[in-house]
Amino acid sequence: MGKNIVHKILESHLVSGTLAPGEEIAIRVDQTLTQDATGTMAYLQFEAMQVPRVKTEVSVSYVDHNMLQTGFENADDHRYLQSVARKVGAWFSRPGNGICHQVHLERFSSPGKVLLGSDSHTPTSGGAAMLAIGAGGLDIAVAMAGGAFHLKCPVVVGVRLEGALTGWASAKDVILEVLRRRTVKGGVGKIFCYHGPGVENLDVTQRATITNMGAELGATTSIFPSDRLTKAFLELQQRGDTWSELLPDNDAQYDDLEVIDLSKLEPLVAMPHSPDAVTPLKEVAGTKVQQVCVGSCTNSSYYDLMVTAGIVKGRKSHPDVSFAVTPGSRQVFEMIAASGGLKDLIGAGARILESACGPCIGMGQVPGTGSLSVRSFNRNFKGRCGSTEAGVVLASPEICALAALDGELPDVSRHGDPPPVEPATEIIIDDGMIVPPAPEGEEVEVVRGPNIKPCPVNEELRDKISGPVLLKTGDNVTTDDIMPAGTKVLPLRSNIPRISEHVFSQLDPTFPSRAKELGGGIVVGGNNYGQGSSREHAAIAPMYLGLRAVVVKSFARIHRSNLINFGILPVEFALEADYDKTDQGDELVIEGVHEAVRGGSAGVTVTNKTKGTSFKGRVALSAYEREVIMAGGLLPFTRQQA
Numbered sequence: 001m002g003k004n005i006v007h008k009i010l011e012s013h014l015v016s017g018t019l020a021p022g023e024e025i026a027i028r029v030d031q032t033l034t035q036d037a038t039g040t041m042a043y044l045q046f047e048a049m050q051v052p053r054v055k056t057e058v059s060v061s062y063v064d065h066n067m068l069q070t071g072f073e074n075a076d077d078h079r080y081l082q083s084v085a086r087k088v089g090a091w092f093s094r095p096g097n098g099i100c101h102q103v104h105l106e107r108f109s110s111p112g113k114v115l116l117g118s119d120s121h122t123p124t125s126g127g128a129a130m131l132a133i134g135a136g137g138l139d140i141a142v143a144m145a146g147g148a149f150h151l152k153c154p155v156v157v158g159v160r161l162e163g164a165l166t167g168w169a170s171a172k173d174v175i176l177e178v179l180r181r182r183t184v185k186g187g188v189g190k191i192f193c194y195h196g197p198g199v200e201n202l203d204v205t206q207r208a209t210i211t212n213m214g215a216e217l218g219a220t221t222s223i224f225p226s227d228r229l230t231k232a233f234l235e236l237q238q239r240g241d242t243w244s245e246l247l248p249d250n251d252a253q254y255d256d257l258e259v260i261d262l263s264k265l266e267p268l269v270a271m272p273h274s275p276d277a278v279t280p281l282k283e284v285a286g287t288k289v290q291q292v293c294v295g296s297c298t299n300s301s302y303y304d305l306m307v308t309a310g311i312v313k314g315r316k317s318h319p320d321v322s323f324a325v326t327p328g329s330r331q332v333f334e335m336i337a338a339s340g341g342l343k344d345l346i347g348a349g350a351r352i353l354e355s356a357c358g359p360c361i362g363m364g365q366v367p368g369t370g371s372l373s374v375r376s377f378n379r380n381f382k383g384r385c386g387s388t389e390a391g392v393v394l395a396s397p398e399i400c401a402l403a404a405l406d407g408e409l410p411d412v413s414r415h416g417d418p419p420p421v422e423p424a425t426e427i428i429i430d431d432g433m434i435v436p437p438a439p440e441g442e443e444v445e446v447v448r449g450p451n452i453k454p455c456p457v458n459e460e461l462r463d464k465i466s467g468p469v470l471l472k473t474g475d476n477v478t479t480d481d482i483m484p485a486g487t488k489v490l491p492l493r494s495n496i497p498r499i500s501e502h503v504f505s506q507l508d509p510t511f512p513s514r515a516k517e518l519g520g521g522i523v524v525g526g527n528n529y530g531q532g533s534s535r536e537h538a539a540i541a542p543m544y545l546g547l548r549a550v551v552v553k554s555f556a557r558i559h560r561s562n563l564i565n566f567g568i569l570p571v572e573f574a575l576e577a578d579y580d581k582t583d584q585g586d587e588l589v590i591e592g593v594h595e596a597v598r599g600g601s602a603g604v605t606v607t608n609k610t611k612g613t614s615f616k617g618r619v620a621l622s623a624y625e626r627e628v629i630m631a632g633g634l635l636p637f638t639r640q641q642a
Ligand code: MIC
Pocket: 037, 038, 065, 118, 119, 120, 121, 134, 361, 485, 532, 533, 534, 535
């Protein structure tokens, strides 16, 4: 039976288990990446494991999220990250060098290797044929210490691409089309494996746009083959020696299939407040727009910024629009400066921001009340932009540029053809902002500011979990709902006691005080609970407030793992109807937890003392997850192992 490239990589990295969908497997990790918002915890946890040096081939610590220094906290955290990276043998990409995923793609990606990153958009490097997976910081710490990564062997969805993009259709529309078909929970437990004749009509950065935003499907990851275009990309990066071919066998099998004819795609947009609220642009053209942002790890390559520059060249942004541009990396920044694109952007009135996540995570550029912001980003969850009173539309850089000129969602038929962009034939390579690790044996002092507090550790799993339903949520609750980001909260990422004061503040600002007053409890939720980011703070901070179990219809992958990693019991309603019969404030008791966890399939009985009823809950854990949760989480488990 012919193999697809996912199975080829999994096979060569398999440490335990068999490659059948749903089976528990463990794989070897070649590279890790962290960023500053998740990295402090990851490195504190790595230090707690007392392993002196990272054991991966490459580990890189990036600074790109927490960039606004409105207090001492972020600068302190960055100093900690720089010093600890140097000490333990990791590379450190300094603030200003760019967004982790864009820089990693350019400077570290390596076809056929496994990359684990403490950021949900780690799959960006899947554009260069890496099996690149997002996970919680603690999983990254374990991988840095040489441990394997445990996951359920995913279902492989083959996405066969045919034809080539035409007119204003762009790589962004490919992934928006997949989101339209499969929704934000359609990718859970799946890897999207792109293949077919259309692949050669997309270059590596276009592929990376598609694999990046595969995260919004809830997918484990997405990947493209390594072919002559991958080789050309790496050669331009003067890293041709890292290239190797990785193609599916001619008769490669997939568990599931989608076919997309690129030549039939037209510009699409995702309307507020979900990446799968996908609509053909022409149906919403004419809608007024007050802000436009081009950038983020999805769409801030050289091509993306040059096509934006080409469109706005010689014109001014609409008087009602605030137009911001964020180059994805310093390399891209220097390249658009050298080629004149930057001048065209400045000329059009663009507000040029530093190479970082910026507006994507609410670090500035918060849109005004009642306004609509069009962004080339990947997420438009309510409130993520820094305000719950504004809406975000996701679109390609081309459509963003037209919106900046028109002051509304554009009617592309009025704009002729997009300007051609000459591909760069030479690239400015300068790794001077990537600090190498110290040679082994060199003394390095780790600098810890007062914002850095140790990561709290849970107690062993209780056999009887009881408490009030502290909050009942609907479907698709995001990690931005559970643990918001933005300028006020992000600087507290290394300080769990303080960040816990913001848990669920977007849904119910009384949550933290109620949780403390009632001595903790349980959260009840709907489908796809915890979608979005990999931030383990969405598990640690609720744990700190006494959250002991989450009972929902279904979970998003990374958040479910993070709950287990911090000893919080994930329970699924055996019958969805029982969700309707449970209310906020009800006193729940879950007994026989240990047996249910050890026994696997039997599940638990949840007694609702307030209503005098009971219902069945599923506790579906893999063998590895059982051991981790029994110990109270991955940190105590790792200590026990040691
Ligand atoms: C995001 O896009 O939500 C983030 C910010 O990059 C997160 C990581 C974080 O919360 O620190 C992610 O996607 O994992």
